[in-house]
Amino acid sequence: MGKRNSILLLGIITIVIMISAQVIIIRGVWKQKDEMLYLRYRSLSQEAVASLRGQRSIDVYDTVRFVLNKYSEQLVSDLSKIKDRQEIMNKRQEILDYFSKVLNQEQDLSGFLSTYFEKMGFEKDFKHTIEINYLNIIDQDTLQIYQGESFFSRRAPAADSGPLSTILVYWYHLEDNNYSLGFDYKIDFSDKQKMILKETATSLGMSIFSILVVVTIFIITYKNLKEEKRLSNLKTDFINNITHELKTPLSTITVAGKTLEMEQIRSSEQKTIETAKLIGKQSVHLNQLINMMLEITMLERTQFQLEKKSTEIEELISDIIDSFIQGGGNGAKINKHLDLNGVQADIDTIYFTTMLNNLLSNAVKYSDKDPVIEIDGYVNDKRIVIRVTDNGIGIHKSDQKHIFDKFYRASTGNIHKYKGLGLGLYYVKKIAEAHGGDVTLSSRPDKGSTFTVTIPC
Numbered sequence: 001m002g003k004r005n006s007i008l009l010l011g012i013i014t015i016v017i018m019i020s021a022q023v024i025i026i027r028g029v030w031k032q033k034d035e036m037l038y039l040r041y042r043s044l045s046q047e048a049v050a051s052l053r054g055q056r057s058i059d060v061y062d063t064v065r066f067v068l069n070k071y072s073e074q075l076v077s078d079l080s081k082i083k084d085r086q087e088i089m090n091k092r093q094e095i096l097d098y099f100s101k102v103l104n105q106e107q108d109l110s111g112f113l114s115t116y117f118e119k120m121g122f123e124k125d126f127k128h129t130i131e132i133n134y135l136n137i138i139d140q141d142t143l144q145i146y147q148g149e150s151f152f153s154r155r156a157p158a159a160d161s162g163p164l165s166t167i168l169v170y171w172y173h174l175e176d177n178n179y180s181l182g183f184d185y186k187i188d189f190s191d192k193q194k195m196i197l198k199e200t201a202t203s204l205g206m207s208i209f210s211i212l213v214v215v216t217i218f219i220i221t222y223k224n225l226k227e228e229k230r231l232s233n234l235k236t237d238f239i240n241n242i243t244h245e246l247k248t249p250l251s252t253i254t255v256a257g258k259t260l261e262m263e264q265i266r267s268s269e270q271k272t273i274e275t276a277k278l279i280g281k282q283s284v285h286l287n288q289l290i291n292m293m294l295e296i297t298m299l300e301r302t303q304f305q306l307e308k309k310s311t312e313i314e315e316l317i318s319d320i321i322d323s324f325i326q327g328g329g330n331g332a333k334i335n336k337h338l339d340l341n342g343v344q345a346d347i348d349t350i351y352f353t354t355m356l357n358n359l360l361s362n363a364v365k366y367s368d369k370d371p372v373i374e375i376d377g378y379v380n381d382k383r384i385v386i387r388v389t390d391n392g393i394g395i396h397k398s399d400q401k402h403i404f405d406k407f408y409r410a411s412t413g414n415i416h417k418y419k420g421l422g423l424g425l426y427y428v429k430k431i432a433e434a435h436g437g438d439v440t441l442s443s444r445p446d447k448g449s450t451f452t453v454t455i456p457c
């Protein structure tokens, strides 16, 4: 496994462990707060009920008693008219529902508790539930309407072990002439999560923040590592390419030197001159390569030292194209569309020529059919725009964002088919920037590329 992968794995494991630890801690804190709130509200509601019982003047079930009393009186008289037992049984659910409804709607305990909680500085919103445990209608004999199962298994309210959001506040027994009724009054804090969230907000925020910081640092570190790796790969490729480039003229010179040693060559003056010329040509090439390497090293340390002077730009571009064609141009057809007559710009003609030459030679080099190059030149918004469009192999989207990087060569396509060092476009960009301008690319694989240089005028 590569170093980068193991770092990635290690980072991910660390982050997962950290997040799990934080989640465990937060869950612990949450549970603790949950329990605390439960206990707090339970004791508070019990306190409230105790205080209520102390105040004889307030009976929160006054209305309930009144309504149920009237209802049960009427019920008893109605029931006495029903002879069929089954019919009475059928009415049970209806009776139970009515009792339940009255208990829920007419009691004042919820209002009392709410005011009490608020007075003590706590959250006053909650939902109440009333569960009837038993209900008997009392006539000559007792008619059992409902008998809950759980009632007998429970001894006291404190023994309630429901979910932590439901608090059994009290269980009641109400009795009047014609009914006896037992029920539980419970409260439920639907907003409890919100309350806990409010109380744990700071620690929660800190946890999330620290996780974010760690994740961000990790991502940055990883990205840097990846970038370093990419650059080191580019350098290795460059060294391989330059070695290859240097070897070709060198071996030609070596072979030519050996040839000159041969008697039959030296005896022919023409052959000797030809071989000497070959050596000369290859030496020039070697020299160019070495100069280029020196230039790169120089560039690393200093910026371009431009010698700018006001130049007639259309004339210069035309000259560059002409000498490109004269110098071979590999049979490229170049179409000029220049609309820069009389436009002057402050430029360094030598660097500018290198820039345009690099674009032209790439347009020819990266083509697998007869190269046709369109050159457009015009002024737009006080800037000179020069566009070099070719009908070459084009550049993949994934390569486009790196194409102006030093030593970068497109990985797609056969890289060895086209020789190069990955410096041409790097120079183009540097030169354009040194003139206060820029260069952009738009390209589609197999269709061609357009490089657009803009410089101020």
Ligand code: ADP
Pocket: 358, 362, 363, 364, 366, 390, 392, 393, 394, 395, 403, 408, 409, 410, 411, 419, 420, 421, 422, 423, 424, 425, 426, 449
């Ligand atoms: P080199 O040509 O020495 O490889 P450059 O910096 O000039 O270096 O170009 C970088 C890469 O961009 C090339 O390797 C090539 O893949 C791609 N490229 C440059 N110009 C063109 C073009 N006109 N058409 C297609 N690909 C191009």
